[in-house]
Amino acid sequence: MNILRKKSAANLPFSETAIELFIRLCGISSIIFVFGIFFFVFREGAGFLFNGLDLGQFLTSVEWQPTSLNNKRYGAFALIVGTFSVTILAMCIAVPFGLGAAIFVSEFCSPKLRETFKIIIELLAAIPSVVWGFIGLTLMNQLIIAVFNAPIGLTMLNGSIMLALMSVPIIVSIAEDALKAVPDSYREAAEALGATRWQVVYRVLLPAAKNGLLAAVLLGAARSIGETMAVLMATGHSVNIPSGPLSWIRTLTATIAAELGEVARGDEHYQVLFIIGILLFTITFVVNLIADLVIKGIRQDS
């Protein structure tokens, strides 16, 4: 006892404080990185954002002509519409499946089957986005041409299906957590009144877990908005206000990925791409923040 105390007392001053300092530094690294991301992206785009860029044109014009010689236009409206339309369509596909699967896995499933399904969903989440893009480019492209008799299958629908498959795992896992967080006493009370499983789900669990389910949908949407490679390869990549699921679109993310390699540093076009980055950062930051507040909301209620 004595020896131990002596040893630890002798060690404490320097090594202990040094290591604690290091741990604290690592602890706040996420804050540093989030600010760092904003700072460095902002730094590259700031010059043109405050001095030269017509913000009204940027947000409302559909003319994206950054390489035109005598009529340069930086209208990102079509790109914003592209991003949101492909995301909304993807959510229309992913939300019913995601919530349905979450309900099945958490309420209707035997424990063994649940483990299997969760592993498969995890594997689905692991497939890289460039591979989804490749599937969109090959398999889904042919399928859409065959099914809809379309001239080309690289459309908003194609991108949405890929995004839906990518965001379903997130929706399932967060929605399942939300359903699990509902206390068992709720279920038992409803079952004691003679409710069937479905009645428990529909009348008790869905209302009780609605905040968590909303957060699941929001985080799925945030993932879709930020996705790059899949939409770059699968949506046809042409600046266009979509008129239906079979039109071509281009998204904010895909524009950066496709054009950043071809611009000179410090160029107006280069800076506009960073401004698009700021816009994307802000959108996903706000969506994530709302989702977090919604989740925290349920924690305080229960």
Next chain:
Amino acid sequence: MFTETEISKRKRQTENVMRIFFLVMTSLMILPLLLIIGYLLYKALPVLSLEFLFTNPKDNMRAGGLWAPFLGTIYLVVVSLFVSAPIGIFAAVYLNEYARESWFTRITNLAVVNLAGVPSIVHALFGVGAFVLFAGLGESILAASLTLAIMTLPVIIASTTEALKAVPMSFREACWNLGATRWQTIRRIVIPNSISGILTGVILQVSRAAGETAPIMFTGAVFYKNITEGNLFAYNITEQCMALSLHLFTISTQVPDVTEGIPYGTAVVLVGSVLLVNAASIVLRVYLRTRKKW
């Protein structure tokens, strides 16, 4: 005995219909996974061989194998692991062992969530701004790996936090009562008891980093680079490299007349390695759960 009333019959029927409906919903998500893997394998079968893995792309990437991109991906993943594993593990130690309930901890947790939510292409812009230009690393394996490391940090933090939470509080209390300091407790008790859970997170980080394309596109990965076949040390970390994910993008969209089967083979190798690594992490996790003593 009891005869079924109209109401209970209807209840039973809806119950069954709903059960089957949700089962179909879940199965419909699993179908694409099998379908995609099957389709890729079927199309890739003519080119898949060990030689495919160990030869360089040839003939302007229209033929040949995957050696240079495959080795490049390994370099990127390993270097990023060296950065993100220590930072991520210690960040989780801080959040779980040191941080108290306060607004600052709340903000730290929020930052982790938001870091995970930043789009990959914004990470790429950050990598260009911070590492390639500001830090002067140029487009290099180092710059790309650092970008990947920051992007995958939340993966490690989340799974390490989970592993640390699984260590019972009584273990720590017993250790403190013996006079150990906080760090001694962490080093001798908390980390040894959660090391396998931490490892799961590290493996997941590997699989995540291996598949990313956007963050490395402008920070260090190139379309084509010729290296010696069979030499494991063919890349220098201050230079650029090829990468599997970017290679798949290039040969499926930028290069015309690629030999049929090669893009599929590349996709199979990429998906295969990512899923294999993931499966390893899942097996480890399941094994640990059965072995847990407390």
